[in-house]
Every structure is written in C-alpha cells, then in structure tokens.
Amino acid sequence: MTIAPERMEELESHPPNHGSEPSGIYKWVTSTDHKVIGKNYMYTALVFFFIAGLMAELIRTQLFAPNNHFVSPQTYNELFTIHGSIMLYIFAGPFVFGGFANFLVPLQIGAPDMAFPRLNALSYWLFLTGSVTMLLGFLTASGAAAFGWVAYAPLSDSTYSPGAGPDLWIVSVALVGFSGIFTAVNLVTTIFYLRAPGLTMFRMPVFTWNMLVTGILILISFPVLTAALVMLYADRHFGTHIFSVKGGGVPVLWQNLFWFFGHPEVYILALPYFGIITEVLPVxxxxxxxxxxxxxxxxxAIAGLSTGVWAHHMFTTGTVLLPFFSAMSLLIAVPTGIKIFTWIGTIWRGNLDFKTPLIFAIGFIVAFTMGGITGVMLASPPIDFYTHDTYFVVAHFHQVLFGSAVFAGFAGFYYWYPKLTGRMYRESLGKWHFWLTFIGFNITFLPQYLLGLRGMPRRIAEYGPSDGFTFLNKVSTVGAYVTAIAFVVFLYNFWISWRKPIPAGDNPWDGHTLEWATSSPPPSHNFHKLPPIRSLRPTWDMNHPEHADWKAHQEELARKKSKEREAAL
Amino acid sequence: MKLESRIYVGVGVFFVLVVVIYFLWSGDSGNSIFLVASALLGIMPGLYLGWWSRRMSPRPEDREDVSLEEIEGAVGYFPSYTIWPFVLGIGVFLTALAFVFGAWTAVIGMGFVISAAIGGTLSSKPKAMAHR
Incomplete structure (x- = not known):
C-alpha cells in the first residue's frame, strides 16, 4: 500500500434520468430517493414535535396553579397520553432513524441509495398515516386514548377505556411500528451490503455504526410491541383474557411485554443521537x-445491556427479580460513561469553533449527564420505590430524552442543514435558539426533581394549594413557555433561510465523512465521484492530503518497523 | 462479511448468556422465552452470514487496500420514482382502520393494496431496469 491514492477516482456513474423525473407534489408522493424520504420524515416528525409540544404547553398551563380548571381531567389524561405517544413513537424515533439515518447513512457509506428504495417509501407512508391516526382519536366522540403512552392493563381494556380512541391508538402504534421495522431492515441491509469499496466496518462513521446497532435493536424489540398490541386488541374486542385477571390472565404480562419493547426503545431513541454528537464534536x-x-x-454494550433491563420499570410490581435487573441497569452506566469520556476527550485541547451545532452538542452532554446520573439513582430499587411514579421520574426521562432528541437532534439538524438544503442558517438566530432552549429546558425540568422528592405523583391533573407544589410548578411552567419561544426562533430561522437563502457550499464545516465529499444538496444517486477511502475520514484526507490520516498511520507503521529493526540489531 | 456475521452471532451469544443467568436465578419461564427468541434472532442471521463469508473471498468493502479500478459491474438497481408504495401505504392504512371503524374501510383498502401489488409487480419488469 505504498501508492498514495490522492487523485479522485471515477465511480461508475449512473445513467441520469432527469428528463422524465416528476416535480412538485407528485415528486413528493412518488420519490424513492432516500434523501427526499429522509427529509419527508424529518419535516413530518418536526410538525408532530410542534403538535406534541403544544400539548405539553397545555399540560403545563393546567399545572400552573393549584385546583386549576384550564382543561378537564379527562382532556388532561388524553393530552399527556398523546403528548408522550407522539414524542416517543412519532417524533424522537422517526426523526432520527427515519429522517437523519435515511438521509445520511447512504451518503456516509458512499451508496447510491438505500438497499430497498420502494420499501423505504412504503415505510414513510405507513409512518405518516400512522401518525395521523394518532391524532384522529381527538375527533372521536369518546376522545383520544387516555391511558398514558404505556397503556398499562387493565386500564387499557374495554371496561376502563372504551371507545374508538384507544383502538386508534393501537392501530397508530402498530402502523408506526411496522414502518420502524421496515426502516430497520433497510438500514441493516444497506450498511451490510452497499458500502463503498475500501469502506470496511471499522472505517464507518460512528453515526452509521450507531444506526446499525439501532436497527438491530429495533428488529429485536418492535415485533414484541406489535405482538403485545395484537393481544391487547384481542382482549378488547375478541373476548380473550390475556391481560385480565377475570379469565385467568395476568395484567403484569402487559408490562413485561411492553417494557421488553420499551426499554430497548429508550436506547433506540438515544443511540442515534449519540451518533450525531460523535459526528459534530470532532468536526x-x-x-x-x-x-x-x-x-x-x-x-x-449499551445495546446488549438495554435488552436485559426491561423490568427496572416494574420494580414496584413486586413480581420481578430485583438484583438482576438492578445490576444490569447499573452496568449500563459503564459504557455510557465511556461515551461521555470519549466525547470530552474529543473536544479536549481541540481548536473549538463555537458554532450552533457545537453548542447544542455540549448542551446535550450537560443535559444527558444529569439525566443519566439520576437514571443510575433510579436503577437502585430502594430509591425507585420511593420515587416511582413521581415527578422525579418525569424529570429524569425528560432530561434524557429531551437532552438527546432535542439538543442532539438540533445539533444534527444545524450541522447537516447545509447538506440537506444547500443553504446556510443564520448563526445568531441559531445561538438564540440554543440559549432559550437550554435555559427553558433547565427551568422546566430541574424543579420537577424537587417536586418528585416532595411526593408529587405523575399524571395528576390537579394538586391542592396546601400540598406545597405551587411555586415549583409555576417555575416549571414558565420554563416550558421559554422553551416554546425557542422553537419559534427556530421556525423563523428556517423560514428566513428559505426566503433569503445564503448558499452554503458543499463542505462549509470542513467535514470529515463522505457526505461532505458530494455536492449540497447531493445529486440523484449521491456521488458523481467518490474519493478513495483509506481511513476513517476520507473527505478530510482528500482536502488535507498533507495531514491525511492514512499517511499518519503509514508513518507510524514505518516508525514501528524501524524500531523493531533497531531492536533486532 | 466476517464482522457482520460476528455482530449477529455476538447478539445471540449475549442473549444465551443472559438467559442462562436469568433463568437459573429467577426460574421465570415467561420472560426467559423473550430472551431465547432474541438469541435465535441473533444466531440465525449470524450463522447465515458466516456461512456465506466462509465461501466467498472478501468483498471490496471488506478490504482496506482496495482501489476503485478493481470494481466491476453494477452496484444495484435503484428505481427513481414510483407511485405504488404510496398506494400500498394508503391501502394498508385503510385496511388497518377496519379494526376501529368496521370492515367497510378494509374493502376500499384492499382495493388499493391489490392494485399496488399488481402495479408494483408490473413496474418491476427487467425492461424498467434502466438504472444500474
């Protein structure tokens, strides 16, 4: 391997088909291009993020004062159910493994498209229709589902949750779940079979690695959820008694099935965002x-362990093996800690350029570390018994999930915005967006830890004036409003960069990975030419041949050899 | 290919270890079934990939020092646009709604699904494979 592969080499180009390609809405409906589908996923997920965020504002408004009657208790239950369901099933997951992964994985591995482009399109349509189904519940006479995003039996059976709303919820989650399974099959196949020549597994960007692992996790966990939903539906309509004590069923079985999906799901939501952070920090x-x-x-390791910890959500049921699940949950802190140290190691003594993506990434590390540490606390059964179903848990998972889906999600969105659109966002607005989000986020969720420790339960629509929850709830609500303002700033930034575009150029950040080697936005089938892949950072090697990674690697090898020779002499 | 197979086999082996520990410790057969199924989910594709990797020489994407001149042939067939996934998606959506609103939506939905199945199959004729 002594010939320096400095020149660009021609990849077999694909015969263009531009003449007959549709445009406008017909293009949106018929495209099988992973970039179009990826963007569709992202924008749809952001719209639903906005809707679910609005629900969060309504929830916080209801909790602003004691004995408040801003919404009725039934509406409140529907709001937190659909808020949670949209955020988890429709926003946080599909935003990244439907949106970012679809757009980026083929680009990062030098592939022309996903392995199954038509299946990919079908995934998007199932996702969109499933998402709309979730909202349809509000239009039914009995209202939307009101049993929380976890749909615990027996609350979710036909006696306690009658009507069409819960059924729509089941159908919605099933459709979105199938969409996720198809996307996972597509991602894993693409990563295994469509990598560019020379791009070995250990030259894949960490984002792509994380998407591969996420894909495998989806394949393990989503079918369990689908099966559980079928059983729930059968219990509701076909007279089976799988989850009801009456006919000899076991309600806690639902919790086992749900969390066997639900805990890997939490990592399905987190791992891709870890990948985004690992792309942003080095650049x-x-x-x-x-x-x-x-x-x-x-x-x-995180992925493996995450499948063995589901019952830590069920410590208080008294039916689970506490030491096993506690030990497995505590163990997850080790690989997660390794990640946090490597991120800090990456920025340590770096030449930091505090652009919006970087500050969002650092915001993520702060938020996620706080949420992660309270997670370690909750993994210990004595603490969990005390805080279970209180606002302490609410604060914990919002810090973890908001930390990843919003901070890391926006870090990635700003970072790849030039690649997505060919345009640049406004830097100052991006910073405003960050600071408002960061301040609003902490004001919203830090008081909730204290509320939880004081005993405020989750999912209550009202509290009394003498409970001592009033002040902290007011602070939390104000924080939620600040976060909402931050989102308006983001929308304005998006709008203005669309109305008055500033061309970004192909590689504005001096990026390292393959997606920055093509034009912005990339042409159909992605690459006219591929740079030679000789290291983890092919685009960096191409743009900085004097500091190329493969060169440094070679020099190191040569040094080692000469040392060995000296030692032999 | 070797590494791809090892990842899946690794998933399987991990679950085998966990299920042994979990079952011996808790004696809980219900949850152990999850873990056995997950172990199979890892081992089956892992062994399949491993079986192939032993029978083929390393692919260009498995080799660190490959040059692009060595690569021949098409990467794959990538359709550029088609209406059928959309039709199929709408069909599946309407069919699924039958579980809430009754069989009539499924009748419409299955119409879409069948037309998408026919249309999608016809549009996949080799003649349509203009792309490489």
Whole structure:
C-alpha cells in the first residue's frame, strides 16, 4: 500500500434520468430517493414535535396553579397520553432513524441509495398515516386514548377505556411500528451490503455504526410491541383474557411485554443521537474522534445491556427479580460513561469553533449527564420505590430524552442543514435558539426533581394549594413557555433561510465523512465521484492530503518497523 | 462479511448468556422465552452470514487496500420514482382502520393494496431496469 491514492477516482456513474423525473407534489408522493424520504420524515416528525409540544404547553398551563380548571381531567389524561405517544413513537424515533439515518447513512457509506428504495417509501407512508391516526382519536366522540403512552392493563381494556380512541391508538402504534421495522431492515441491509469499496466496518462513521446497532435493536424489540398490541386488541374486542385477571390472565404480562419493547426503545431513541454528537464534536474541534473503537464497543454494550433491563420499570410490581435487573441497569452506566469520556476527550485541547451545532452538542452532554446520573439513582430499587411514579421520574426521562432528541437532534439538524438544503442558517438566530432552549429546558425540568422528592405523583391533573407544589410548578411552567419561544426562533430561522437563502457550499464545516465529499444538496444517486477511502475520514484526507490520516498511520507503521529493526540489531 | 456475521452471532451469544443467568436465578419461564427468541434472532442471521463469508473471498468493502479500478459491474438497481408504495401505504392504512371503524374501510383498502401489488409487480419488469 505504498501508492498514495490522492487523485479522485471515477465511480461508475449512473445513467441520469432527469428528463422524465416528476416535480412538485407528485415528486413528493412518488420519490424513492432516500434523501427526499429522509427529509419527508424529518419535516413530518418536526410538525408532530410542534403538535406534541403544544400539548405539553397545555399540560403545563393546567399545572400552573393549584385546583386549576384550564382543561378537564379527562382532556388532561388524553393530552399527556398523546403528548408522550407522539414524542416517543412519532417524533424522537422517526426523526432520527427515519429522517437523519435515511438521509445520511447512504451518503456516509458512499451508496447510491438505500438497499430497498420502494420499501423505504412504503415505510414513510405507513409512518405518516400512522401518525395521523394518532391524532384522529381527538375527533372521536369518546376522545383520544387516555391511558398514558404505556397503556398499562387493565386500564387499557374495554371496561376502563372504551371507545374508538384507544383502538386508534393501537392501530397508530402498530402502523408506526411496522414502518420502524421496515426502516430497520433497510438500514441493516444497506450498511451490510452497499458500502463503498475500501469502506470496511471499522472505517464507518460512528453515526452509521450507531444506526446499525439501532436497527438491530429495533428488529429485536418492535415485533414484541406489535405482538403485545395484537393481544391487547384481542382482549378488547375478541373476548380473550390475556391481560385480565377475570379469565385467568395476568395484567403484569402487559408490562413485561411492553417494557421488553420499551426499554430497548429508550436506547433506540438515544443511540442515534449519540451518533450525531460523535459526528459534530470532532468536526468543530478540528480533531479526529477520540477512542473510535471504544465508542463502537460501548454502543454495542449499551445495546446488549438495554435488552436485559426491561423490568427496572416494574420494580414496584413486586413480581420481578430485583438484583438482576438492578445490576444490569447499573452496568449500563459503564459504557455510557465511556461515551461521555470519549466525547470530552474529543473536544479536549481541540481548536473549538463555537458554532450552533457545537453548542447544542455540549448542551446535550450537560443535559444527558444529569439525566443519566439520576437514571443510575433510579436503577437502585430502594430509591425507585420511593420515587416511582413521581415527578422525579418525569424529570429524569425528560432530561434524557429531551437532552438527546432535542439538543442532539438540533445539533444534527444545524450541522447537516447545509447538506440537506444547500443553504446556510443564520448563526445568531441559531445561538438564540440554543440559549432559550437550554435555559427553558433547565427551568422546566430541574424543579420537577424537587417536586418528585416532595411526593408529587405523575399524571395528576390537579394538586391542592396546601400540598406545597405551587411555586415549583409555576417555575416549571414558565420554563416550558421559554422553551416554546425557542422553537419559534427556530421556525423563523428556517423560514428566513428559505426566503433569503445564503448558499452554503458543499463542505462549509470542513467535514470529515463522505457526505461532505458530494455536492449540497447531493445529486440523484449521491456521488458523481467518490474519493478513495483509506481511513476513517476520507473527505478530510482528500482536502488535507498533507495531514491525511492514512499517511499518519503509514508513518507510524514505518516508525514501528524501524524500531523493531533497531531492536533486532 | 466476517464482522457482520460476528455482530449477529455476538447478539445471540449475549442473549444465551443472559438467559442462562436469568433463568437459573429467577426460574421465570415467561420472560426467559423473550430472551431465547432474541438469541435465535441473533444466531440465525449470524450463522447465515458466516456461512456465506466462509465461501466467498472478501468483498471490496471488506478490504482496506482496495482501489476503485478493481470494481466491476453494477452496484444495484435503484428505481427513481414510483407511485405504488404510496398506494400500498394508503391501502394498508385503510385496511388497518377496519379494526376501529368496521370492515367497510378494509374493502376500499384492499382495493388499493391489490392494485399496488399488481402495479408494483408490473413496474418491476427487467425492461424498467434502466438504472444500474
């Protein structure tokens, strides 16, 4: 391997088909291009994020004062159910494994498209129709589902939750779940079979690695949810008694089935965002990622452990093996800690460029570390018994999930915005967006830890004036409003960059990975030419031949050899 | 290919270890079934990929020092646009709604599904494979 592969090499180009390609809405409906589908996913998910965010504002408004009657208790239950369901099933997951992964994985591995483009399109349509189904519940006479995003039996059976709303919820989650399974099959196949020549598994960007692991996790966990939904539906309509004590069923079985999906799901939501952070930090620190293999193995370890911890959501049921699930949950802190250290190692002594993506990424590390540490606390059964179903848990999972889906999600959105659109966002508005989000987020959720420790239960529509919850709830609500303003700033930024575009150029950040080697936005089938892939950072090697990674690697090998020779002499 | 197979086999082995520990410790057969099924989910594709990887020489994407000149042939067939996934999606959606609103939506939905099945199959004729 002594010939320096500095020149660009022609990849077999694909015969263009531009003349007959549709445009406008027909293009949107008929496209099988992973970039179009990826963007569709992202924008749909953002619209639903906005809707579910609005519900969060209504929930917080209801809790602003004691004995408040802003919404009725029934509406309140529907609001927190659909808020949680949209955020988890429709926003946080599909935004990243439908949106970012669809758009980026083929670009990062130098593939012309996903492995099954038509299946990919079908996934999007199932996702969109499933998402709309979730909202349809509000239009039915009995209202939307009101049993929380976890739909615990027996609350979710036909006696306690009659009507069409809960059935729509079941259908919606099933459709979105199938969409997720198809996307996962597509991602895993694409990563296994469509990598560019020379792009070995250990030259894949960490984002792609994390998407592979996420795909496998989806394949393990989503079918369990679908099966559980079928059983729930059968219990509701076909007279089976799988989850009801009356006919000899076991209600806690639902919890086991649900959380066997639900806990890996939490990591399905987190791992891709870890991947985004690992892409953003090195580029804005002007350094290669620190501890690449460690990160990959940490990802695999997190994924493995995440499938063995489901019952830590069920400590208080008294039917689970506490030491086993507690130990497994505590163990997850080890690989997660490795990740946080490698991220800090990546920015350590780097030449930091505090652009919006970087500050969002650092915001993520702060938020996620706080949420993660309270997660370690909750993994200990004595603490969990005390805080279970209180606002402490609410604060914990919002810090973890808001931390990843929103902070890391926007870090990625700003980072790849030039690649998505070919345009640049406004830097100052991006910073406003960050600071408002960060301040609003902390004002919203930090008081909720204290509320939880004082005993405020989850999912209550009202509290009394003498409970001592009033002040902290007011603070939390104000924080939620600040977060809402931040989102308006984001929308304005988006709008203005659309109305008055500033061309971004193909590689505005001096990026490292393959997606920055093509034009912005990329042409159909992605690459006219591929740079040679000789290291983890092919685009960096191409743009900085004097500091190329493969060169440094070669020099190191040569040094080692000469040392060995000296030692032999 | 070797590494791809090892990832899946690794998933399977991990679940085998967990299920042994979990079952011996808790004696809980219901949840152990999850873990056995997950172990199979890892081992089956893992062994399949491993079986192939032993029978073929490393692919260009498995080799670190490959040059692009060595690559021949098409990467794959990638359709550029088609209406059928949309039709199929709408059909599945309407069919699924039958579980809430009654069989009549499924009648409409199955119409879409069948037309998408026919249309999609016809549009996949080799003649349509202009792309490489």
């Amino acid at each position: 804005f620190s002007k350094k290669p990622v620190f501890g690449y293999k460690g990160l990959v193995f940490a990802t695999l």
